[in-house]
Amino acid sequence: MILLALGTIAAITAINILAINFNYGPSSSPVSLYEMTRIVRGLDVVQIPPKLIERGRAEQAPSSEGSAERVVSRLLAARLSLPERDVRVRLQSDRFRPQVIVDEARIYADEGAANPILLGGFTIYVRQADGAWQTHSRIVDYWQARSVRFWRYATYYLGIAIVLPLAMLFSARFNRPVKAFAVSAGRIGDGHYDRPVPVVGPTEIRQAAVALNDMQERIAHLVRERTALVGAIAHDLRTPLSNLRFRVANADAETRASAEAEIRHMEQLIGSTLDYVDGEGRPLITEPLDLGSLLQTLADDCRDRGANVSFNPARKITVRGDIVRLRRLFTNLIENAIKFGNRVDLAYNVEGKEVVVDFMDDGPGIAEDDLPRAFDPFFRGERSRNRSTGGIGLGLAIAESAARAHDGMIELRNVPGGFRARVRLPIGAPVVAVT
Structure with a gap:
């Protein structure tokens, strides 16, 4: 049981380590606003090789839809020292966390320290002198980007899914011998001395089961001796009672009636005692x-x-x-x-x-x-x-x-x-x- 508990702890720890440190590759690495500025300027970014950035041109740029896109577009234009109308950003898979980006810009923008992080894909549109738009895109599988977040939260539930059956198994292995011990002890209290306690379970339970079985054997032996003694006495009393019946046969009517009544009562007592002994000892x-x-x-x-x-x-x-x-x-x-x-x-x-x-x-x-x-x-x-x-x-x-x-x-x-x-x-x- 100790090994089972240690194994459970080790399994959960391993799952947590894997979930926290699992690397989905540079294509889904977080990208800050500062790194987006370097991408537009053609500079290297540590976690994103140049081959993962697709560059191109477009005749038109779609307008920024959400508040997060507008915030990132405004902040990026300020970093590039360009008019806000010449920079547009479309987010591919960060729509599930727009409020975080908006709040960061609202709190840190006045200090010039706003640097929101994007986890998914994005496309940056920058207007050129000829009116065309230069594009810089990182295309990321939406579900792959979400899986990073999902698996880190899912670790908790996965741990429960693993620990719960192991905990139930641990509890069952521990409680089964305890329950059997309690049931057997209850049978002894009810007078059943012929059903030994199973010697299974932890060392302490086995030791207690052996001691209880020894006690049960001694009690059964004492009960058998007591029952046999009572039965023998009751049986042997029948002979002197028969002799008394013959001896009072010639007594006067009053004495004989009184003596025979006493003898009948004693015979009834002996019969009941033998019935009781027979019930206790008869298979x-x-x-x-x-x-x-x-x-x-x-x-x-x-x-x-x-x-x-x-x-x-x-x-x-x-x-x-x-x-x-x-x-x-x-x-x-x-x-x-x-x-x-x-x-x-x-x-x-x-x-x-x-x-x-x-x-x-x-x-x-x-x-x-x-x-x-x-x-x-x-x-x-x-x-x-x-x-x-x-x-x-x-x-x-x-x-x-x-x-x-x-x-x-x-x-x-x-x-x-x-x-x-x-x-x-x-x-x-x-x-x-x-x-």
Whole structure:
């Protein structure tokens, strides 16, 4: 990148030097009024060889048209000590700068120092004693004369035309690894530990990428160990629970009912914990799924249990995902809505590059202060600690883990008249819409 920057500076400098020092030859060299006087008198001029001046005679001389021509004619007549009517000048290609000549004559003429410069061609007519006009002409290609001025101004724009793409290339080469680094760091923040940061770019970015990958590997290792430990504990608890169930079988009815209720709660807790562990550690197995059919099946199951769940599929959308994870995701959200509301409405649609599934209920919702913590494992928004209403606190955590595994997300929001959970799944890799 340093070489690219130095090369850009060197290229612009070379262009400026060429444009400033480019010589178009003596035919377009500037000619002052003093040098025009020497041309008429037949004397040599430094930058204009005699062969470039055409001399001739004319029966008539055209009148000077512009103010610049009249000014140059008057000044030249004064230099030649001739009457103004006997000297006429026609300018070939300096018509684009007449005001400069007029201003110079107005400011310097009184001091006798006016000496305007002509860049293009011209013809000088000087009346002779016999009434004919002697001509002295320098014919210059109009566009060649203008090109001297054009290229010197065009250097600036040419420099921009060269620098701009090089600057964009420089910026892209520098920003691409930085952007990849930021995206990868964001994935780690979202809980994706299986996508290493590309080790590309400047030395500092590569060093940071290596350090981030090492940190990511350590975090993933700790998460796997924690998940395995929790899963092992939850699994091993099933055996003593089974033993307790046999031991209370012969107890009195009141003791047995209380103990069995506690055992059922612990089994529910263990089941939810194992579901959460399974979602964190289980690899994603994707296949094409009809989203409408999946939601319709879940809604029918809930209605069979007496829940008020409405769902009307609007269009067919095929989702490529893990059937176990998606079923668990949608089931947890539906059951969460049923638990706190009397009615649940399901709907889905495609928005841009995402499939959006809404779960609306008419329940009290979640306190705004608790929304940021709603996906934390074992967090319960219902603070009564009542097992029948508060739940275990893993439903949303399991759903969020499943959505994240599909590169999606869940949005929770209190809305007028209830609560809405919205699942977003990207259309890119895992989701395909079928029309």
